[in-house]
Amino acid sequence: MTRIAYFLKRAFLHLARSLTVTGVTVGTVAVVFLLLSVFALVGYNLSLLADRLGEGLRLNVFLADDCDASARDAIRKRLEESSKVSSVVYISRAEALEKFKKRLGARAVVLDGLQNPVPASLQATFISTERNPASIGELAQKVVNLPGVEDVQYGQAWLDKFFRFVGTSRMLGLVIGILVVLAAGVIISNTIRLSVFARREEIQILKLVGATDGFIKAPFYIEGILLGLLGAAIGTLIAWAAFIFLVSNVFVSAGLATVRMGISFLPLPAVGAIVLTGGFLGALGTVSSLWRYMKV
C-alpha cells in the first residue's frame, strides 16, 4: 500500500513538474475523445431512432378473399417456422373492419352499407434483433407467392433507406472511432516517451542503486493511465456540456422541441467505457514507449 502511494506521489510530482507538456497532452487527448464522444453520440441516437422505428415494423400478409383455412394455416406455418418471428396473429376481415372503423372515427359512416372492403391478414411480429427491413423483406419474399396471399406489406421504401444509412453510419463511425482512438494512443505514447527521455538520467541512477524495472516503470504507467483517463473524461464532459446546451437552447429556440424528446446523451456505462478506454490507451502508450526507451 505504501508502495502504491509512493508511485502515485512520484507520478503526480512528474506530471506537476512538466505542467505544460501535461496540459498539452491532456488537451489533445480531450479533443480526440470529444470527437469520439460526438461520433458515439450520433451513432447511439441513430440506433435509438432505428430501434423505435423498428418496434413498429411488422410483416402484414394480406389474404385473398378466396383463401381457405388450409391455405391460411400453410401460410401461418411458414411464418412461424422462421426463427426471426416472435408471434403471428390472424386478423379476420371483421376484426380488420372494426379496426379500420375505429381509425376513421366519426367518418366511419362512409363505410355504412358497403361490403367489407378490407382483407383478412396474418400479422408477424419479429424478435428485437430482426426488426429491420432486410430480415422482414427476406421472409416476405418467401410467402408472397404462396397460394392465398394477395399482397405483403412491411414499411415503406424510405425506412429501408434509413436503415441502410444507419448501417453505413455505424461502419463509418467504427472505422473513424478506431482511427481516433489510435491517434490518442500515439499522443500519449509520445508524451511518455518525452517524459522517459527527460528522466533518463534519473532512470540510470535508480538502476545503479538497485531499483527493479517494475519500480522504475510503475510511475510511468500511472502517468500514462492518468493522462488517458483525464483527457477522456474532459473530452466526454465537453461533449456532454455541448449536448445539454444544444438541446436546451438551440433546438428549443429553433422550434425543434419535439426533436428533444427522442434524443438523449450516451448512457452512463458507455461514458464509463469511453473514459476507461482513455486509461487503457494510456497504459498501452506507456508500454510502447518504455519498451523502446528503458534499456539503460
Added chain:
Amino acid sequence: MIQMYHVHMSYGQDSPALTDVTMRVEKAEFAFLMGPSGAGKTSLLRLLFLAERCDSGQVLLFGKNVARIRESEVPFLRRRIGIVFQDFKLLPSRTVRENVGMVFEVMGKPRREAIRKTNESLRLVGLEHKASSYPLKLSGGEQQRVAIARAIVNDPPILLADEPTGNLDPDLSREIFDLLSEVNARGVTVMVATHDTDTVGRSQKRVIQLEHGRIVAGGLREQ
C-alpha cells in the same frame, strides 16, 4: 569478496576491452585499479556492478558466479554494492537528503530507518548540515561526498569508485581518498579506478595495474 578468473570481454566487433583478466580482492581490502585511459578500468568495474556481461570467464561476488545470473537478479545484487562515479550522478531536482535516501525508497525500507541511516551517512561524510541543499548548490568535493554517502548508506559490503576524483583538484582529491579509506576501515571492500598516481603512491595501498585490457601487475596478492 571479488574474484575474476580468465575474464574476456569485448564491445561488439571492437578489439577486446579485457583479455584473460584474473584477480582477487579480499574482504575489507582496499585496492586501486590503475592504468592509462582505455586500459579497461571502467570496463572491469562495469562487469562488477553488472552493467556489462563478460564473453567468457568467471566473475565471483560474495562467492557467487554472477557472470550468468538472470537480469531480474541484478537489482538485488546491486543493493549490496555501492558505486561512485567521476560525474557524481546526483539528481539536481532532489535535495542531498533525498538523493541519499533514494536507496531506501528503491528497497522499500521503512521511512524511519531510512531517515536514521541517511542522517548517519551524511554525518560520516561531514555534510549533515547540507541535507536540505540541492546538489548544484554544493562544491564538486561536496557533491562527491554526497555520492559516497549514497553509496554506503545501506552498508554494502563492496564499494566501487570509478575515477572519483577525476573532476576535483588535488586538495579535494585527498579529502575524497581519505573518506574512502575511512569507509574501508569500517570493513567495506573498496576498489577505486584512478590514474591519480600521486595519491596512489602516497597511500601505500594495493595496486592492480591494467594495460590494454590485461592485468600486468597486482592481480593476485601473492604477486
